[in-house]
Amino acid sequence: MALLLHEYAIFLVLGAMAITILHSLMKPKCRPPGPPGIPVLGNLHKLKNDFRYRYIKDISKTYGDVTFFYNPAMSVLVLSSYRSMQDLLGNRGSIYSDRPGSSIVEMSGGGNTLKSATPNFYLLIRMGIKSLLSETFGPTWKLERKLFHQHMNKGAVAQYWPIVEQEAHRCLRSLHRDPDNWRDALRLNTVRVILGITYDIRDTEALDDELRAAISLILLDTYGSIQRTVKSIPRWVPWLGSEIKLLAAWGKEDRVAISKPFNYVKSQKNAGTAKPSFALNLLEEGGTDERTMTWLSASMYAGGADTTSTMLHAFVLAMLLYPEVQRKAQDEIERVVGSDRLPGMHDRDSLPYVENLIKELVRWWLVSPVALVHRLTEDDEYKGYFIPKGTVVIPCIWCISRDEEMYPDPEAFRPERFDEPNADGHFPLDPHQFSFGIGRRICPGQDFADMVLFANITLLLATTTFSKALDSQGNEITPTRDPTPPYGWERRFLDNQPLSLTLLASRIPCLFNCRIKVRPAAALLTIDNQTDEE
Numbered sequence: 001m002a003l004l005l006h007e008y009a010i011f012l013v014l015g016a017m018a019i020t021i022l023h024s025l026m027k028p029k030c031r032p033p034g035p036p037g038i039p040v041l042g043n044l045h046k047l048k049n050d051f052r053y054r055y056i057k058d059i060s061k062t063y064g065d066v067t068f069f070y071n072p073a074m075s076v077l078v079l080s081s082y083r084s085m086q087d088l089l090g091n092r093g094s095i096y097s098d099r100p101g102s103s104i105v106e107m108s109g110g111g112n113t114l115k116s117a118t119p120n121f122y123l124l125i126r127m128g129i130k131s132l133l134s135e136t137f138g139p140t141w142k143l144e145r146k147l148f149h150q151h152m153n154k155g156a157v158a159q160y161w162p163i164v165e166q167e168a169h170r171c172l173r174s175l176h177r178d179p180d181n182w183r184d185a186l187r188l189n190t191v192r193v194i195l196g197i198t199y200d201i202r203d204t205e206a207l208d209d210e211l212r213a214a215i216s217l218i219l220l221d222t223y224g225s226i227q228r229t230v231k232s233i234p235r236w237v238p239w240l241g242s243e244i245k246l247l248a249a250w251g252k253e254d255r256v257a258i259s260k261p262f263n264y265v266k267s268q269k270n271a272g273t274a275k276p277s278f279a280l281n282l283l284e285e286g287g288t289d290e291r292t293m294t295w296l297s298a299s300m301y302a303g304g305a306d307t308t309s310t311m312l313h314a315f316v317l318a319m320l321l322y323p324e325v326q327r328k329a330q331d332e333i334e335r336v337v338g339s340d341r342l343p344g345m346h347d348r349d350s351l352p353y354v355e356n357l358i359k360e361l362v363r364w365w366l367v368s369p370v371a372l373v374h375r376l377t378e379d380d381e382y383k384g385y386f387i388p389k390g391t392v393v394i395p396c397i398w399c400i401s402r403d404e405e406m407y408p409d410p411e412a413f414r415p416e417r418f419d420e421p422n423a424d425g426h427f428p429l430d431p432h433q434f435s436f437g438i439g440r441r442i443c444p445g446q447d448f449a450d451m452v453l454f455a456n457i458t459l460l461l462a463t464t465t466f467s468k469a470l471d472s473q474g475n476e477i478t479p480t481r482d483p484t485p486p487y488g489w490e491r492r493f494l495d496n497q498p499l500s501l502t503l504l505a506s507r508i509p510c511l512f513n514c515r516i517k518v519r520p521a522a523a524l525l526t527i528d529n530q531t532d533e534e
């Protein structure tokens with residue numbers, strides 16, 4: 001009898017286990033929550049919103065920090081908290097670091113297919129269907145990333161300080177000479193710095209005509225032909241068609257502009273006259289083919305020029321809207337540096353208010369509010385939800401920057417917030433932790449961008465005071481703090497806004513004017529005949 005009972009118990013346990021396994025196999029796997037959609041067609045269309053990041057912030061109040069969107073072709077996971085981004089992009093980086101169709105080289109336009117030519121979200125979504133067939137987070141990306149890291153890590157970028165400083169001085173002289181063109185001066189500055197460190201091209205006068213033409217194209221507009229191409233697209237062509245045409249036509253002229261400077265470094269190397277530069281290092285270290293080296297060099301200004309200059313434009317906007325911040329930062333610089341020299345890199349630790357100002361800028365103005373999309377390479381489970389392989393992941397870093405608990409009154413530009421503990425006793429998170437992305441695909445140019453921002457912001461503050469422009473009655477004009485609608489290339493073209501592939505996916509300030517007052521310290525700006533124009 002005892003034996004029978006024992007067998008009966010074993011039978012019951014095994015039966016229960018079988019039922020549990022069967023049940024879990026048959027139960028539809030639960031996806032993370034998301035807004036209701038149209039039957040069969042799904043809810044992905046809801047993300048089609050000019051200010052997508054604001055929409056994401058709104059819906060996260062209802063659905064939480066992990067929201068799911070789908071249509072029959074693809075699924076998209078939207079992350080809206082630092083925690084979820086850390087958990088997935090950070091801690092599970094080995095499966096969350098792919099991108100739809102893009103190694104660094106491909107993202108800069110060096111791939112063979114249109115899908116890789118732009119970080120534009122919608123194009124990525126459309127092309128994502130195709131790119132699901134290919135794996136891109138592989139050995140090529142790892143090698144590119146390694147090469148980038150060797151030259152752009154925190155220690156390595158310090159060697160570029162002299163170029164960054166010299167170009168900042170040159171930019172300020174030009175800005176003071178021609179204040180109406182302050183915007184161009186700031187943009188030219190970042191492109192010149194990047195050309196300097198990438199190819200050691202500083203003085204265009206010394207170059208032959210063809211190379212000079214290629215460089216002017218880069219200086220004027222990283223992807224200059226876009227403007228001309230947009231003009232040639234008939235207005236009635238549907239949006240997708242026109243964008244595909246735009247990208248198809250993009251390339252020929254720019255590919256020349258991209259290969260010329262690289263070939264210049266190659267010939268300098270062969271002649272034994274090349275000076276240190278990113279491109280020279282790639283050539284010397286080898287390890288990859290020439291096409292990759294050419295495009296990797298180009299990705300320096302594709303990724304870095306417009307993003308960094310946009311931050312400088314946003315800095316000017318912040319100074320117009322918050323003159324008291326400008327005054328406080330100028331006072332600190334005067335106090336620490338004195339009046340017989342200009343601030344330099346070694347002053348950084350002694351300028352805490354300026355340091356906080358840069359943190360606040362990096363939080364307040366996100367060039368990439370949804371960073372760049374990632375893609376999941378294996379099925380995964382998070383917080384009990386199933387996330388299928390191939391899901392496109394959007395890290396909405398904007399939501400972190402506008403987290404009211406972490407950054408009370410988040411729209412206000414308040415550098416002092418970083419010295420004030422929050423209700424939980426902790427100081428707010430340094431925005432550098434998320435504004436450049438999170439995880440293995442974090443911006444490789446972050447340390448360099450930070451150095452360029454520090455150099456330019458301290459020198460701008462020391463030598464220049466920005467204030468609001470006046471209308472014909474002498475009243476101050478307050479510029480809008482709203483950006484131009486993202487991805488609105490057509491509108492940007494019509495408004496004569498700068499256009500480049502990077503900017504198609506960026507958040508940039510609307511055009512605004514300002515008044516510029518030169519401060520006495522401007523007399524200390526160096527005059528360097530070799531790099532000064534005219």
Ligand code: HEM
Pocket residue numbers: 103104107145299300301303304305307308311367368371372373435436437438439440441442443444445446448449
């Ligand atoms: C203030 C300036 C900049 C901002 C705000 C910025 C922001 C970003 C962000 C948010 C990403 C996506 C990260 C992710 O997917 O998680 C990114 C990627 C990238 N950035 Fe930057 N960036 C800046 C400057 C630069 C500079 C100066 C360079 C190069 C010199 C650069 C090169 C790149 C490249 C190559 C990638 C792609 C990395 C990859 O896919 O693995 N960026 N950046």
